[in-house]
Amino acid sequence: MNCLDVRRALGAEPGRRTPELTAHLAECSACAAYAAELARLEATLRRALEVPVPPAAARPAGAAAGGAAGGAARPRTRWYALAASLAGAALLSAALWSLYPREALATALVEHMAHEPQSRRRSEVAVAPAALAAVLRRSGVALAPDAPFVSYAQSCWFRGRYVPHLVVQTPDGPMTVMVLPHERVATPALLDEGGYRVMIVPAAHGAIAVLAQGPVAATRIEEIVARVAAAVRFTG
Amino acid sequence: MSESVSTPDQKLRFEAVCGRLRPDLYRFAFWLARDRSVAEDVVQDTLLRAWRSFDSLGDAAAARPWLLTIARREFARRFERKSLETVDVDDLAELEDPALAAENSQEVLDLRAAIFALERDYREPLVLQVLMGYSTEEIATHMELTPGAVLTRLFRARQKLKAAVLGEAEEP
Numbered sequence: 001m002n003c004l005d006v007r008r009a010l011g012a013e014p015g016r017r018t019p020e021l022t023a024h025l026a027e028c029s030a031c032a033a034y035a036a037e038l039a040r041l042e043a044t045l046r047r048a049l050e051v052p053v054p055p056a057a058a059r060p061a062g063a064a065a066g067g068a069a070g071g072a073a074r075p076r077t078r079w080y081a082l083a084a085s086l087a088g089a090a091l092l093s094a095a096l097w098s099l100y101p102r103e104a105l106a107t108a109l110v111e112h113m114a115h116e117p118q119s120r121r122r123s124e125v126a127v128a129p130a131a132l133a134a135v136l137r138r139s140g141v142a143l144a145p146d147a148p149f150v151s152y153a154q155s156c157w158f159r160g161r162y163v164p165h166l167v168v169q170t171p172d173g174p175m176t177v178m179v180l181p182h183e184r185v186a187t188p189a190l191l192d193e194g195g196y197r198v199m200i201v202p203a204a205h206g207a208i209a210v211l212a213q214g215p216v217a218a219t220r221i222e223e224i225v226a227r228v229a230a231a232v233r234f235t236g
Numbered sequence: 237m238s239e240s241v242s243t244p245d246q247k248l249r250f251e252a253v254c255g256r257l258r259p260d261l262y263r264f265a266f267w268l269a270r271d272r273s274v275a276e277d278v279v280q281d282t283l284l285r286a287w288r289s290f291d292s293l294g295d296a297a298a299a300r301p302w303l304l305t306i307a308r309r310e311f312a313r314r315f316e317r318k319s320l321e322t323v324d325v326d327d328l329a330e331l332e333d334p335a336l337a338a339e340n341s342q343e344v345l346d347l348r349a350a351i352f353a354l355e356r357d358y359r360e361p362l363v364l365q366v367l368m369g370y371s372t373e374e375i376a377t378h379m380e381l382t383p384g385a386v387l388t389r390l391f392r393a394r395q396k397l398k399a400a401v402l403g404e405a406e407e408p
Contacts, residue, residue: 011391013365013372041347041398042366048347049367051266053259054276115272117345118352157273 006031014042052114102189102200109178109209110194112158112165119167120174120213123151135164140236141179147231148224159183170224172216177228181206181236188225190218199225205234246290253296254286257303260368264304267363268311270352278314282307300368305378343401350400358393361386 001009001020006028009021014035025032113120127150135153136142141164143150151174152167158178166177181203188201199221200209210225261282266275285306286293293302351359364370364378372390376383 008387008391011394012387013390014394038394041394041401044343044347045351045362045397046366048344048351049263049267049363051263051348053262054272112272115266117349118270154271155273156271157276162273 003028003031007034010035010038014038052111102185103191103193105180105183105185105200105207105209106189106191106193106198108159109198109211110196112156112178113176113194113196113211116154116156116165119152119154119165120176121151122174123169126150127153132166135166136179137235138162139164139179139181140234141181142233142235144231144233146227148227168224168228170220172212172220173214175216175221175224176211177224178209178211179203179206179232180209181234183207190221197221201225201229203229203232203234208232250287250290253293253299254283254290254303257300258283260300261303261307263367264363265307265311267351267359267367268308268356269315274311274314278307278310281310281314285310301370301374301378304364304368308378346401347397350397353400354393354396358389358396361389362393365390 001024003024006021006024009016009018010031025035132143132150132153135155138155139162148168148170150166151169152165154165155162156165156178158165158180159182161182163181164177164179166179167174168177183206185200185202185207188199191198191200196211196213197216197218198209198211199218200207208225208229210221210228212221212224258279262275262279265278265282266272269275269278282303286303293299351362354362361375361379364375365372370378372383372386375381375386375390379386381389
């Protein structure tokens with residue numbers, strides 16, 4: 001077994017050690033260092049793959065399958081327990097929302113960001129107009145031609161609705177724009193949450209949120225918010 | 237399994253066998269789709285299909301590969317349906333400006349971005365091996381490949397990740 005064989009074996013199955021491979025590692029310091037580096041990568045790889053599981057996906061399987069299976073055979077106590085827990089959760093959620101509506105919205109927006117890290121990159125490539133229009137149309141929204149340069153557009157499931165998730169390129173780097181026709185905010189707000197500056201403003205229908213990473217000046221975010229707000233048309 | 241023959245015991249058994257696997261199912265679907273909302277939909281559809289054919293699962297120990305296989309098919313079905321109406325995310329590049337989520341280090345975020353950019357042929361066997369603990373033979377069965385092809389993909393996947401994160405050239 002030569003060094004190339006060893007590295008191919010380690011790269012394919014880092015956890016596997018045959019006697020031949022172990023013997024080679026004991027004698028070859030370069031391959032031993034390679035194995036150690038790979039082991040470090042492996043630990044990080046596992047953490048990277050373990051993305052957070054949203055509450056909806058973590059709930060019991062019966063919550064998904066039970067709907068198709070019908071409720072007739074479900075034990076009554078389970079229905080009552082489920083109803084009580086849902087009512088409790090709804091009350092708690094409503095209470096939190098009424099106390100901290102913008103903070104709760106900002107937290108949900110930042111959590112959503114964790115699932116699309118590939119979107120927030122500098123880019124000079126605009127989203128194809130047809131693709132952008134399709135994403136916007138799904139939520140009853142359109143963008144005027146003078147909108148900021150959009151490099152990413154996806155229709156995302158957010159708090160019970162599909163909403164446009166856009167990334168616009170600015171001199172301060174990429175900023176995320178979420179158009180939220182179903183959200184209501186009374187006044188504009190700027191919040192710092194999870195490494196983001198989140199600006200949420202009321203719109204003609206609902207709200208618009210812009211998220212910038214790092215210490216971007218509020219005035220620079222306001223400029224983008226103003227341009228986006230002026231360009232958004234609610235058609236639905 | 238039809239609605240008329242389902243019993244509370246069957247539902248409890250389904251929850252016991254399949255419910256504990258829901259996080260795995262979500263993560264597998266997420267890395268297939270690279271999209272949270274699609275992953276959640278795939279999980280829902282997978283569990284519904286699994287419930288309808290739950291009788292065909294003889295051994296509870298086989299539940300995970302059974303569910304992941306259903307999820308793979310559901311994703312393929314969904315991708316075929318939605319490919320014309322969604323934004324193309326296959327042309328993903330290395331992330332330049334990763335998120336600063338409090339619970340994750342920069343290293344994790346960089347690597348996550350690199351995994352996002354991997355082609356599905358490399359991403360899927362990696363997820364099955366690292367997250368699901370699949371053996372090479374199990375991955376080969378799941379992906380309908382030879383074990384040799386799986387080993388090659390796993391090696392290349394790690395090479396690509398190392399190249400992306402550490403800036404190293406890929407080895408032959």
